[in-house]
Amino acid sequence: MTVRTRIAPSPTGDPHVGTAYVALFNYVFAKQQGGQFLLRIEDTDQTRYRRGSEQAIMDSLRWLGLDWDEGPDKGGPHGPYRQSERKDIYRKYAEELVEKGEAYRCFCTPERLAELRAYQKAAGMPMGYDRRCRNIPPEESKQRAESGEPYVIRIKMPLEGEAVFHDRLRGKITMPWKELDDQILLKSDGFPTYHLANVVDDHLMKITHVIRAEEWISSTPKHVRLYEAFGWEPPEFIHLPLLRNPDKNKSKISKRKNPVSLIYYKETGILPEALRNFLALMGFSMGDDQEKFTLEEMIENFSWDKVSLGSPVFDFQKLLWLNGLYIRELETEEVFRRIKELWLNDEYLLRILPYVHERMKTLGEFADLTTFFLSGELDYRYEGEAMLPKKRTPAETAKMLTTVAEIIDSIDPTEYTREKLESELRKLSEDSGWKTRELFMTIRVAVTGRKASPPLFESMELIGRERTRARLRRAAEFVKTIRR
Ligand code: GLU
DSSP: OOEEEEOOOOOSSOOBBHHHHHHHHHHHHHHHTEEEEEEOOOOOOOOOOOHHHHHHHHHHHHHTTTOOOOBBBBBBOOOOOOOOOOOOHHHHHHHHHHHTEEEEEEOOOHHHHHHHHHHHHHHHOOOSSSOOGGGSSSSHHHHHHHOOOOEEEEEESSSSSSSEEETTTEEEEEEEEEGGGEEEEEEEEEEHHHHHHHHHHHHHOOOOEEEEEEEGGGGGHHHHHHHHHOOOOOOEEEEOOBOOOOSOOOOOOOOOTTTBBBBHHHHTTOHHHHHHHHHHHHTTSSSSOOOOHHHHHHHHHHHHGGBBBBBOOOHHHHHHHHHHHHHHHHHHHHHHHHHHHTTTTTTHHHHHHHHHHTTTTTTHHHHHHHHHHSSSSSOTTTGGGGGGGTTSSSSHHHHHHHHHHHHHSSGGGGOOOOOOOOHHHHHHHHHHHHHHHHHHHHHHHHSSSSSSOOOOHHHHHOHHHHHHHHHHHHHHHHHTTTTO
16 A cells, blocks of 8 residues: 555645644655655635635745645646546535435525524524435435525434544544534535545545644544445544644644744744754654754654654744754855845845935945844834834734734735735724824834834835734734833
8 A cells, every 4th residue: 555645725824834734744654654745725615715825835835845746736646636626526426425325415595594593592402404305305306406406415424323433643533423413515506515525535536644633633523424425445544733822721823822824934034944843843752852853864763653642832932942953053155045045135135225225325224224124023122112102002002013913914915015005004094093103103113123114015015924914913012011
């Protein structure tokens, strides 16, 4: 058997550190076993789709050195590798299950389902579909479909007993079937749900090990049921522990506590080899307390017995420490090359120069006038207090800075331009009652560290979406510490 693993991200936002973490374990295991690692894009949820996301995910995984053997850009024997291009396949398989009596057409209207939900809620009953269409005779069901009545396809879940599956790290996991609804497999618009598409693809793409994050455990019984309904051999399941914030209750990693976008790490000068090593430590141990190791060493030494389930804490300070070790180990020439590549390249310097050109009395001032373009995080100790407007409290200002960070989150990277920033932030000023003068000064100090800088929106564009929003979030923390 050739081991085949996959990472199956949904292009719904920024390339996430969690995706890199799961990709790393999939990659390492496949390579160690002499197998293949695939990239599949799960883009069937049209409402959450974000345009630039797929490309950003691919760029970030490549930057991390986790390249795939088959994928949407490379092709391969089991393509296409983008689910939106496989719609006909899912329909065929959903219909096959209806034919076999394992699934059924459900003609309940959205209105009926809304009423049902309201009723269940009011009566304090368990929520879920009441299976009204489960027993429509096959002939009638077929006729109604042919006459054009809209329907979804649902899987028949067992009504009693329990789902059982084995997880490589957790052992036997069980869940009573009655807690699981008759899941929708195919929506009325012909798009598959995650469950159907995921199982059909893992089967057709010959995935032998499904290695994914813990949050999918509750979906696995549904998948197991699907494998059984199709009569297919399920893959082995391995659910990795979720990355946690370094807070008291170890909450799931979130952008409020840590930047989660891989682009942020790249743009603040974290080395891919250091981030990879750091992510490996989130669960894997080489033994002998060895914390620094290469990807090759991990591949050589990897085994699931060395992966533990404790809640791995994403500790940024530790990442910085590790990154420092890696930097010091590089040849000077190599450090020089990487610094230049990051922000000291001709292209970037030429883009920022026009904004300080007029303000220089000597060429030597260039460096001082442009530090905030060239650095990662800023030091707010000097002018940081200026981000607090006279008439506002620290708490109010922190909230406003967070709101601005959220607005930036909501802007697709492909639309992150000075014009877009200006229109969004002017609108924010109108909606919030903050004068543009106050608001823009607060933002300016947060993203440049200074009261005087080149024009605000241009600066934000040039600093880039990642560093800008990370600075806004850090500034929100800083402003809370100001005492007046
Ligand atoms: N599309 C899912 C995600 O976004 C895939 C989960 C899985 O690996 O099955 O993570």
